[in-house]
Amino acid sequence: MRRSKRDRQQLLLETIHDTPFITDEELADRFDVSIQTIRLDRLELSIPELRERIRSVAQASLEDEVRSLPPEEIIGDIIDLELDRSAISIFEVKREHVFRRNQIARGHHLFAQANSLAVAVIDDELALTAKADIRFTNQVMEGERVVAKARVSSVNPENGRTAVLVNSYVDNELVFSGEFEMYRSNQPEKG
Amino acid sequence: MRRSKRDRQQLLLETIHDTPFITDEELADRFDVSIQTIRLDRLELSIPELRERIRSVAQASLEDEVRSLPPEEIIGDIIDLELDRSAISIFEVKREHVFRRNQIARGHHLFAQANSLAVAVIDDELALTAKADIRFTNQVMEGERVVAKARVSSVNPENGRTAVLVNSYVDNELVFSGEFEMYRSNQPEKG
Known part of the structure; x- marks a missing residue:
């Protein structure tokens, strides 16, 4: 069963905080959603892309x-x-x-x-x-x-x-x- | 004393024939003229530039x-x-x-x-x-x-x-x- 968007975004924040060098692909895998969904999540949460985070x-x-x-x-x-x-x-x-x-x-x-x-x-x-x-x-x-x-x-x-x-x-x-x-x-x- | 243009161009033809990978800089040095002169000579003689010759x-x-x-x-x-x-x-x-x-x-x-x-x-x-x-x-x-x-x-x-x-x-x-x-x-x- 997939998480709600709210739960997913909360988890996303925590995950990127703990492992800042994780890629969108790895996040998509981990949360069982598309890369596009991860990108939209990041946009909504104002999390910069990996390159900028590095x-x-x-x-x-x-x-x-x-x-x-x-x-x-x-x-x-x-x-x-x-x-x-x-x-x-x-x-x-x-x-x-x-x-x-x-x-x-x-x-x-x-x-x-x-x-x-x-x-x-x-x-x-x-x-x-x-x-x-x-x-x-x-x-x-x-x-x-x-x-x-x-x-x-x-x-x-x-x-x-x-x-x-x-x-x-x-x-x-x-x-x-x-x-x-x-x-x-x-x-x-x-x- | 510098060579006449005609002599120089004749020598240029022979030199490039014998050593096709010579650069314009080396030719200019050898003939004691500017690189620009060598380029003009090559243009007149229809000799392609080094890269093309290679x-x-x-x-x-x-x-x-x-x-x-x-x-x-x-x-x-x-x-x-x-x-x-x-x-x-x-x-x-x-x-x-x-x-x-x-x-x-x-x-x-x-x-x-x-x-x-x-x-x-x-x-x-x-x-x-x-x-x-x-x-x-x-x-x-x-x-x-x-x-x-x-x-x-x-x-x-x-x-x-x-x-x-x-x-x-x-x-x-x-x-x-x-x-x-x-x-x-x-x-x-x-x-």
Whole structure:
């Protein structure tokens, strides 16, 4: 039995409050209604769409500011950042990111998200990728959201090279992992 | 002393015939005239611009046709292809491919060129990247042309995984190298 509209809208408010990054598709599934119904509910309740919700959470919650590049050059939306420690971004796979033939996301977009996160986490105005060792562990399809998590694992005191591990997930399933070795400009002077 | 226009145009014809991928900038340098002069010379001589020259050489000379993806999904222009053996592509680094701050090409574009070449060289309708080990060995700047050369180094008879080495150059200087391990669909059945 379906809920009344009133009940549904109340639940919708609570659900989005608790899990702000839920998509309209997931909400429709959960409440057993059409996506169109969810959109109308959101309109009536003045809840912005997912993309806007991510933006506002991102702006409100970032502890640090990206130094190594302007935010608009980052592939994906950064939702968490502690410079030289860790960072998280979300990337929505759209039609332009997939092979037309099979709707599988193209590797270079997953790489771009992870690589720009590895750049963004560096606490320096210059950060460049020296090398990377990457794995594509599961296919990502159009419409899916990729959550990339970067962690700075070491900074070489000799040359300032910084190792960043990035793991990317769709619904908690690992789809990509990469070890990036980054150059930076503020490396310590050598003896 | 500058050459007469007639001499210059004769030399221009010969130069472009011998080195069809030379840019207007390089021609202007070589003949010590402005780029605008080179463009006017090309117009008078009905020599198409570099991009068109690459296209026509590419169309005329490809021994094989790409199977794994439609040509318009390849990053860069493929100018040579022997399926399951080798491939070459050219990618021009434009403003949208560089960090605005320092005009250095962003890693994911070099990766995209190399990765799509590794996909394109596979003689199969399905080719996906399993993993890659990559190095960025020199910075590439806006306006430079990257020549990527892919070579299939092995096909695993057990699982059909295909190893592709890609080296990318600017003016014969190595700027990127990658080892890609590719999935394909026509892998031999296991015993």
